[in-house]
Amino acid sequence: MSALLPVADGRTTWAAARRLLRPHRGRLALVAGLLLLAAAAGLAVPALLGVLVQTATTGGSLAVVGACVAGIVAAALAAAALGALGQTQMARVTESALAALREDVVDRVLHLPAGQVEAAGEGDVVARVSGDVETVGEAATGVLPAVTAALFSVVVALAGLGALDWRFAVGALAALPLQLWSLHRFRRRTPPVYAEARRAEGDRAQAVLQAVHGAPTVLALRDADAHLDAVAATSRTAIAAEMRGATLVGRFANGANLAEALGLGGVLVAGYLLVASDTAGVGAATAAALVFHRLFGPMGVLLFQADDLALAGAGLARLVGVAEGSPARPAPPGRGTGVPAITLRDAAFAYRPDLPVLDGVTLDVAPGERVALVGTSGAGKSTLARLVAGTLQPTAGRVDVGDVPAHAVHRTRPGRVVLVDQDVHTFTGPLAADLRLAAPDADDATLAAALDAVGATWWADLPGGLAEPLGPEGTTLRADQAQQLALARVLLADPPVVLLDEATADLPRSQQAALDTALDALLAGRTAVVVAHRLDQAVRCDRVVVLESGRVVEQGAPADLLAADGPFRTLWSAWRGAGGGDEGVTPPTSPRRSAAPLR
Amino acid sequence: MSETRHDASGYRAEAIRSKGYLAWVMSSPAAPPEPPSPGRMLLRTLTAPGQRLPVALGTLGLCGHQVAEMLVPVVIGAAVDDAVVGRDPRALVGWLGVLAALFVALTLCWRGGLIGTTRAYLRAEHTLRQQVVARVLDDRGGPGRPPGATLSLATSDAVRVAGTTWLLAGQVAAVAAVTTAAVSLLTISVPLAAALAVAMPLAVLVMHRLAAPLERRSDREQAQAADAAALATDLVGGMRVLQGLGASTAGADRYRRTSRALLAARVGAARARAWYLAGSEAASGVLVGAVALAAGWMTLRGSLTVGQLVTVVGLVQTVQTPLTQTGQLMVGLAQKRASAARLHDALAAPRVLPAAVAAAPTGATTLTARVGDDLVLRVARGEVVGLHADTPGAGDLVDVLGARTAADPGAVLLDDVCASTLGPALRTAVHAPPRDAHLFAGPLAEVVAPAGSVDADLLRAAVLDDVVTLLPEGTGSAVAAGGSNLSGGQQDRVRLARALHRDEPFLVLHEPAAAVDSVTEVALAAGLRARPDKGVLVVTDSPALLAACDRVVRR
Known part of the structure; x- marks a missing residue:
């Protein structure tokens, strides 16, 4: 939780935004031109109304009135069409830039080092790729066009007022000080209130989420009232914060409205003075009043929605922080050459210097060899597997796959070393799409064959077969089915090195025989390291390595270790002695190649 | 031995107590109360105890605000007539005073409306959310829906149903605004008001027709955005799997395809929105032109003052927003009813x-x-x-x-x-x-x-x-x-x-x-x-x- 992912500072964010928009420079100029013309055409409406008033007061002809009206209609139509063209072009630019950014962010995030994601917490990462992307996206589609159009309207209208007579513009600017002061006060007071509201809403969402996801457990614990009260309490806090926010918005609106009154009063006073001194006609005074009245809408948009843009800016900074702050995307996977060996030389790893997880491990796994890692929880088995996978880097010593450091293999040749652990995530969407993450070009027959090979024959019974959607809107796989799916992915990815970290823990014992066959199919011809709690799996490997407190304490062929009176023998007795009475597994005299263990 | 006896006596005590429990079960409303029908659920957001006062305050406030907004062009017209055309400094001071009072009323009404409606809305949402959570944690079994669906009940649907408070206050305020504008126009010119009474609702009707496909389009776009977010979340959730498999790039490519589809949908929706808006502005421009022609002609003939012309044009421009809103009641209600029906079904689901x-x-x-x-x-x-x-x-x-x-x-x-x-x-x-x-x-x-x-x-x-x-x-x-x-x-x-x-x-x-x-x-x-x-x-x-x-x- 301590080391959140980077957030870009203002300058970096601007630079990134400019870089994203650079390919669209031509189109942006076009957008600016179109919106400027649209605002100018829009201004022609009140100006012509002024001319009409002037004509009417000075007793002009109906023909002039008709011409003015024709001009008004033409100007309104032109303003509408130009505005639509400008907005469409702008959407093209902003949406393209946004799509490029979000794709970049997801790409970078998916390639982030595992350690960094764990340190940041998955919540932060998810917030970036979903919440922030949506906030920025909504701002780009909803707020940005409105604010841009409003900005053009206000600027052009002020220029127009000035063109009528500079004193109209001065009158209108009477609104500005109060507007700026209100905005400033609002900006200063809202962040803590909004932050508190967001925090309270987050707490409430979390309380609701836990109650809903954990409902069966809540009932089993007979704790429903406490959970309901917790949701209610967080909700009351959130409501209080939201009401404080509404009060601030109300005060801000008060300031903004009174500023409008001041500006309108200023324009009317200017009109009176100019008409009274015969400097301007009634038509000009009327036009000025109408121009200013038309500005109420755009000014409101600018004042109120600028805040949404600021919020989106914060989201943008968080997105840019990920996109800019991470290492470049690795080269596309190349096919390895042959089946490599794994070499560890005095490899050590520690999250904290005083608590080594692995402490000087030296180990050689020959090409095509299958090695079992056993030991109690916390012995360092999973850490060793992740060092070989390259998702962690050793703090001392070397871990090589072939002749290359494992983390370099992971970065430059993803897919050459495949690690499957207890994390049995299935990806929402069609079953085939999940499998194609491992083999993008595989046809349906290949996918089906891979599922069959790992014993996942249940796929044929799904209502949609390979097209069956997985997840809440289709089939939710059981844990053991999800593990089979994970094994099928490995078969499809076809890596020369496979690391299985408790990848079969959820499969019921009754499926053991089928599983052994599946594992033989999966691991044949690959260099493999298998972390196993179930020792009957370990004895099917070529070699067993016993880890204890981060060190290798014993290794050798399973039969030899069983014959010797060492740590493995102790583990085996504990495991088998407990289960042996009921359905023990007799160790095979020769591993793997012998018949299936007796039951 | 002694333990057995203790257990036996304990059981007897339980049996005696159970009679009392049985009596309680029979006498108390054992079956949880039936949840209100969807229509009643919407109504309750407005009329439940504790809701009436904030709802009334909110509605009155927003009404006052809209009425004041409509009176602004009236005051501008009067000020132009009396002060600018009449070159009367006392009239100027007087009308500026009126303008100030009007704006103070306008802004205070809005604040009251905002506070009242927000309070009513948040309370209604809170009540609905608590009902959903209580139903999920009902000791006789939840509504039997997957967690995702339940969460969307407790969030989106509750928000939509609670939004009835905003819908009511906004609609009443819009009607008040249109009424104010109509009365103002009637006092200036009956024929003009009559013509606008026919033309403006027609224009609004046309705009609604045009807006219907637009709304569907924007719903689709939002659904696609939600899909993309869900995919990204899912990929991050499976990051360890992807990295273990060396399939991060394949995952990113999958997201890229979804993102490109979203891009196309967003650009299309933005274009549709922009042209809808343009249509609305063009219609408004034509209407303003027609009014200007009629009012200009009447001013030339002397049956309308300059200030009245300003008022008429100002009103026509201002009244369009509330007029467009008045047509949205049925659409809004239908949407909220659908959410209320979903909530009702979940709350009324049979117990396990x-x-x-x-x-x-x-x-x-x-x-x-x-x-x-x-x-x-x-x-x-x-x-x-x-x-x-x-x-x-x-x-x-x-x-x-x-x-x-x-x-x-x-x-x-x-x-x-x-x-x-x-x-x-x-x-x-x-x-x-x-x-x-x-x-x-x-x-x-x-x-x-x-x-x-x-x-x-x-x-x-x-x-x-x-x-x-x-x-x-x-x-x-x-x-x-x-x-x-x-x-x-x-x-x-x-x-x-x-x-x-x-x-x-x-x-x-x-x-x-x-x-x-x-x-x-x-x-x-x-x-x-x-x-x-x-x-x-x-x-x-x-x-x-x-x-x-x-x-x-x-x-």
Whole structure:
């Protein structure tokens, strides 16, 4: 939780935004031109109304009135069409830039080092790729066009007022000080209130989420009232914060409205003075009043929605922080050459210097060899597997796959070393799409064959077969089915090195025989390291390595270790002695190649 | 011996007490009240006690604001006529004073409207959310919907139904605005007002027709955006899998395809929106032109003053927004009704369990249960019985014992009380948490013993003591929601420790050691005897755990 992912500072964010928009420079100029013309055409409406008033007061002809009206209609139509063209072009630019950014962010995030994601917490990462992307996206589609159009309207209208007579513009600017002061006060007071509201809403969402996801457990614990009260309490806090926010918005609106009154009063006073001194006609005074009245809408948009843009800016900074702050995307996977060996030389790893997880491990796994890692929880088995996978880097010593450091293999040749652990995530969407993450070009027959090979024959019974959607809107796989799916992915990815970290823990014992066959199919011809709690799996490997407190304490062929009176023998007795009475597994005299263990 | 007697007398006491319980069940409204119909649900957001005052304040406030907005062009016109055209400084001061008063009223009304409506809205949302959560946590079983669907009920649907408060206040205010504009126009020129009364609703009708496909389009666009966000979340959730597989790039490519589809949808929707807006502006421009032509002609003839012309044009421009809103009532209501119907269906979903008609004998000494069709198992207090997980019906039995599904008559007995008469009260005698039971966020001590204090012996029995010593703050260390900061084996041990801390006389454990290593499993097996006062049933396929049981029942 301590080391959140980077957030870009203002300058970096601007630079990134400019870089994203650079390919669209031509189109942006076009957008600016179109919106400027649209605002100018829009201004022609009140100006012509002024001319009409002037004509009417000075007793002009109906023909002039008709011409003015024709001009008004033409100007309104032109303003509408130009505005639509400008907005469409702008959407093209902003949406393209946004799509490029979000794709970049997801790409970078998916390639982030595992350690960094764990340190940041998955919540932060998810917030970036979903919440922030949506906030920025909504701002780009909803707020940005409105604010841009409003900005053009206000600027052009002020220029127009000035063109009528500079004193109209001065009158209108009477609104500005109060507007700026209100905005400033609002900006200063809202962040803590909004932050508190967001925090309270987050707490409430979390309380609701836990109650809903954990409902069966809540009932089993007979704790429903406490959970309901917790949701209610967080909700009351959130409501209080939201009401404080509404009060601030109300005060801000008060300031903004009174500023409008001041500006309108200023324009009317200017009109009176100019008409009274015969400097301007009634038509000009009327036009000025109408121009200013038309500005109420755009000014409101600018004042109120600028805040949404600021919020989106914060989201943008968080997105840019990920996109800019991470290492470049690795080269596309190349096919390895042959089946490599794994070499560890005095490899050590520690999250904290005083608590080594692995402490000087030296180990050689020959090409095509299958090695079992056993030991109690916390012995360092999973850490060793992740060092070989390259998702962690050793703090001392070397871990090589072939002749290359494992983390370099992971970065430059993803897919050459495949690690499957207890994390049995299935990806929402069609079953085939999940499998194609491992083999993008595989046809349906290949996918089906891979599922069959790992014993996942249940796929044929799904209502949609390979097209069956997985997840809440289709089939939710059981844990053991999800593990089979994970094994099928490995078969499809076809890596020369496979690391299985408790990848079969959820499969019921009754499926053991089928599983052994599946594992033989999966691991044949690959260099493999298998972390196993179930020792009957370990004895099917070529070699067993016993880890204890981060060190290798014993290794050798399973039969030899069983014959010797060492740590493995102790583990085996504990495991088998407990289960042996009921359905023990007799160790095979020769591993793997012998018949299936007796039951 | 003495224990048996104690239990027997305890049972008698329970039986006597159960009569009182039965009477209470009969007399009290045992069946939870029927949830209101969708229509009534919408109405209640406005009329429930505590809602009326804020709703009234909010509606009145927004009405006042809209009326004042409509009067602004009227005051501008009057000021132009009296002060500018008439060159009268006293009139100028007078009208400026009126303008100031009008704006003060306008802005205070808006503030009151905002506060009142927001309060009513937030309260309604709160009530609905609590109802959904209470329904999910109903002791006779939730509405039987997947968590995602329930969450969307508690959030989006509750928000939409509560939004009735905004819809009402906004609609009434829009009607008030249109009425004000109509009255103002009538006082200036009856023929002009009559013509506008025909033309403007027509224009609004056309705009609504044009807007309908636009709304569908924007719904689709939002759905696509939600899909893209869901995909990104899903990919991040499976990041370890993707990285382990070297498939991060394939995952990113999958997201890129979804993102490109979203891009196309967004650009298309933006274009549609822009041209709809342009149509609306063009219609408005034509209307302003027509009004200007008529009013200009009338001004030339002298039947309209310059100020009145300004007022008419200003009104036509201002009234379009509220006029467009008035047509949205039916669409808004239909949307809210759909949400209310979804909420109603969930709240009215039939309960899984019958209501209790007897009290659970919390002093019971034996638990008898039928497994599948032909096996009967019996667990007495003080013994640990194993049930092999492969036995047909074993998983179903755990759900029946946990009162997650209804018990068939005669399938489960506590002494001689049939569980089918107990409904949710079965949980007071048997603690049978679901496999992979949820771990709630909080300090470890609170997770393990929510009500009482942590018993060090029970931590040791669950082999949790070595985990605790490794944690930075011992039993005070935070457990994240779902136990996501613990390994699978640690989660199992926390669950077991929590179950061992319970007070119910019978404990049912379903695969309590699925993710722990074999050495820990053996230590944990011994810990199953940590509560000799309880009858413990272990449903597992683990040889180590089964070996530790007094008896093993299997097919």
